[in-house]
Amino acid sequence: MKYEDQLNDLKERLDRAKNLKYKAEARLEQLNMQKNELLQDLEKEGVKPEELDTEIDKLSKEIEDLFAKAEDMMPKL
Numbered sequence: 001m002k003y004e005d006q007l008n009d010l011k012e013r014l015d016r017a018k019n020l021k022y023k024a025e026a027r028l029e030q031l032n033m034q035k036n037e038l039l040q041d042l043e044k045e046g047v048k049p050e051e052l053d054t055e056i057d058k059l060s061k062e063i064e065d066l067f068a069k070a071e072d073m074m075p076k077l
Contacts, residue, residue, distance in 0.1 A: 047055050
């Protein structure tokens, strides 16, 4: 009986491992699709992935400048 129990335990663990593998593969496929969509969006905007940090810094500076300009245009109370 002991061998039968061990065999059943191994079978259950193998089934769980297979299930986890299938879930991981599905998640990986989903993440790869999301990555490709993001890369396409970047390409549409004319931004290369390796230039993303620079582009974010540039846009942040532009936003700060526009806020400062708007503040300067507001009447002083």
